[in-house]
Amino acid sequence: MSMSPLELPPNQPRQFYRGGAAIAALRQLAPGPDEYRPEDWVASTTALFGKDPEGLATLPDGRTLRDAVAADPVGWLGAEHVAAFGADPALLVKLLHAGQRLPVHCHPDNAFAARHLGCRHGKTEAWVVLDTDSDTADTPDPTVYIGLRDGADEDTVRHWVSTQDSEGMLAALNPVRVAAGDTVLVPAGLPHAIGAGVFVVEVQQAADMSVLLEWRDFVPGPDTAHLGLGYATALACVDHTAWPPERIATLLRHTAGDPGPVVDLFGADADPFFRAQRLHPGTGLDLAPSYAVLVALTGTGTLRTGRGETLHLRRGSTVVVPHAAGPTTLTGADLVVVRCQPPPPGPASAAADATRGEGR
Template sequence: MKPVLLPPRPVQHFYRGGDRIAALRGIEPETDRQPEEWLASTVSRFGSDDIGLAVTDDGAYLRDLVGADRAAWVGARGGRDAADLGILVKLLDARQRLPVHVHPDRGFAASHLDCPYGKTEAWYVLETEDHCAVHLGWNRPVDRDELDRRREAQDGEWMLAHMNRIVVRPGMGVLVPAGTVHAIDGGIFLAEVQEPTDFSILLEWSVTTSTCEESHLDLGFDAVMPAVSTDALDAAALDALISTAGTAPAEAGFRSLLPSAADPYFRLFDAAGETAPREAGFAVVLVSDGAGALVSEAGSVDVERGQVYAVPHAFGAWRLTGAAEVLVAAPGAGWPMTLRGGDVR
């Protein structure tokens, strides 16, 4: 079984962006508000049946292909459901600042949303304008009652002033643990890897097209605010969430691009040129530059810049050949057994 090529399928959203996704994927943007693409996705946007789902060249949903032959795609062990791949990968091209928001952890999702996954995520910076930053965690402890008041007043400037601001550059990887407040400046183009859900608690909905009633996962703020950490994220804790491995040129081997704390949730690698084989298992491959091939005992697939492939477990151990540069996203180490018992610690 060979990797499946997935044509571009940009996602319309409230915020501006998408020109850099279009340039990478070799398409013309239809609007200036197609700032995301969900790569090899078998999950859809919260409240939608199909927005975000990956589709093959012949129009089939990848979700249906995986569900029909799960062992071939992910191996013998099952996850949340028949189409669960253990990971969601996105391209995100923001031309305006994204709102201050938070994602729930696995314990909250299990008890309130009937889902074993929360939404820990990580960002890998592909391109950025000068002086752009991400905002991650509180820079001092925040009083919950004060946070409630600032949320009701939609005081985004107060929230940002109380958050850690991290100026980013291409090749940086940033882990965003569930429960941690965050936002992204306009001007940043990144690949995002995350748990396969679309659970978001918007503390700042006024800069979006959402309303207050659409900002709390249909649960109410009284129910969701306990999922929001109010603890400070100090310098040492913040440093542990950042990797600069990708700021050096890619090598002829699969190099981890994220902090080790991400490993139980998802993994992200890059590689260039000729590599040794990597283990069999589901993966999402984005060809970021050049041309080459994915090669295993099951066959060979030619690849080139801008293409995205869903690589099934049944492709076996595979290697990269030629002059391509790739990003490879995979489920967390030990998945799906790490789903048992709530949050990974």
């Protein structure tokens, strides 16, 4: 069956924190009435933790993308990917606009997720900063918070959680001011929070698993904050090691000034988990066959397959590209696109967590 790139509508499951207006503005839509829809799960085959089927993307023919991939995994993902990962894109892409600071939290790695949650994927993630609300009085200094600057022992982390010492948790993290064009890689286990006003494309492993170290004023109680494991188990996924500023710097990139046709956004450390590039196609950029998720940031253009099928793109378009679409050509003088892909099948992906484990 012929498979073509497909444009997807918004997919915004309800969350526990408030969002802003940036997703609607990017998509050129009127803001919705519910401010608790701060994320758009693009081409998602991943459901919200404990709330399946919420979060699954729906195709124009009414099927979920998850069902479509299950029916034709090789067509959607390619034979090499299926050999490595099965009928699983191994990728989740979101638009996220924080209308308030997110709680301090972290995510399990592959080993912890497999052992305690029966899930193949942990949740390493990365952020492509699209914009910030730095011109408003509420968010004059848009900031993300990443990694324990001086480290912390298990007793200290348990004390923060049991007393809900938000001030202590936040003070222990590295505050990093961000601007459009910055990217941040967040390895599984690293405590982190996104500050109010920050708008990102979030690229991550295909899992929805968060351990909230800070739950008060966000969720009804601690029982909804530890993945049903209890904190005695869940806190074993926390990276307690020291992440001083010079170590944090290895996770950051400042790409705003790079006008190249293909800009690698995260670097080789992210490759075992996912890949992403910012594309400036100009008069034409040829792309090899691959399952991919595209987010158009600015401009207009076209995505053309080798069979002559053409999909018109504009600012805010989100597109899923099946592997069977074959080679494609992206064109647009003012078009800028973020292209997200799964990890390449191979030894690096299989051994992604060989040096990671719970209780770091």
